[in-house]
Amino acid sequence: MLDTISFAQKQRLAYIDFCLLFKGAIYRQDLINRFEVGLSAGTRDFNLYKELAPRNLSYNSCDKRYFQTPEFKPLFEHDAKRTLTKLANDISDGFDAIGDIHFPVEAPSSLNVPDIFIVARLVQAIINNKAVSVIYTSLSSGSGARVLVPHSIVDNGLRWHVRAYDRKSQSFRDFVLTRISKVTIKGTPEEYEQARADTEWQRLIPLQLVPHPKNVEHPTAIEMDYGMENKQLLIEVRSAMAGYLLRRWNVDCTERATLLGAEYQLWLQNRFTLNNVQNISIAPGYRKD
Known part of the structure; x- marks a missing residue:
């Protein structure tokens, strides 16, 4: 069915998909404001998305927004490199998933690209101010479980990192995204674990x-x-x-x-x-x- 709908509607569906994946939720008004469409058009887009991916979202009548379900599987393929770049520049338009115009510009190759689902979980935690449990492999101690409080995704020019408070070392540190193999969102962090307490960041x-x-x-x-x-x-x-x-x-x-x-x-x-x-x-x- 995706092949039969218009480019404009496909973009709006990709935006819904993007928000569910990286934010964990989306208001109907978010879609309406982003694309300047009417209420009825926005409703049709959500209905179509539910028809195409019925197990991806659930509506909470109290919050009046749609939430990502545990069974969520992206309807579109979100390119990790381009999505990270757009996240770094505060761009969330859904175009990556439906085929942007490709400009003849090349950049130096980077190291291994992070898993898009790992990135999505971390971004969700940052946006919703949550701690996460991760499996992290470090050069000094190998693989192990850690509880982090992430607040920013960082591009250092060679690798992508997440800046986070590490409960194991009780300090703010940078963690390489490609070394994180599992992310589970946990509860709300303490004040001293949040970005405003990261003096080196501020x-x-x-x-x-x-x-x-x-x-x-x-x-x-x-x-x-x-x-x-x-x-x-x-x-x-x-x-x-x-x-x-x-x-x-x-x-x-x-x-x-x-x-x-x-x-x-x-x-x-x-x-x-x-x-x-x-x-x-x-x-x-x-x-x-």
Whole structure:
């Protein structure tokens, strides 16, 4: 039947599917507001979705919204790479599931793509402020059960992580999505486990980046690459993300710009700003004084 309906209605059905998968619920008004359709058209879309996937959703008359059922199986195929990118940019249009226009743009290959259902469970937990029980495989201790309180999905340029409070270590940490093999949503977390208590996430630090004084023969080219003003780029990043950005951009973080090589085109001029940053060891050349 999906092959016989219009593109516009297929998109709306994909949006219902998307919301059920990643949010766990959807109001009828969400669909109406997102696509600017009338109440009767929105009702028809939900009725058609129920006809196509009757075991995917149930209506709660008290909350006046549809919820994902335990038997839920996506009606559409949601591409993991593109969905993660859209989630990171707060886009949820359902287009991925029905065949977006493919633009001739390529990106470097990343490591293994996370399981879309693992991502969906974590996003549900974040949106609904819930803890999760997971099976996680770490480099140091192997596979084991952990209880996490996730608050953000993070792209570090190479892998996707979830930023979460870890009840085992009693600290906020980053967990690689591809190392999570099972997610079960649990109860509501304590205040000290939530995002606002994650000081490294909430704290913004200034970075002053300039063309590398030893490796770059024509600094104007680097200034143009990064849109620098007055020969420098001033940005603020979350303390928890600083190391990732500096490694991704190959920023020389030594005190006197001593890293040599064409890959080091930027130098961190105010390296002292990293003194109180945790997990900064991955920043190129950085050593605590």
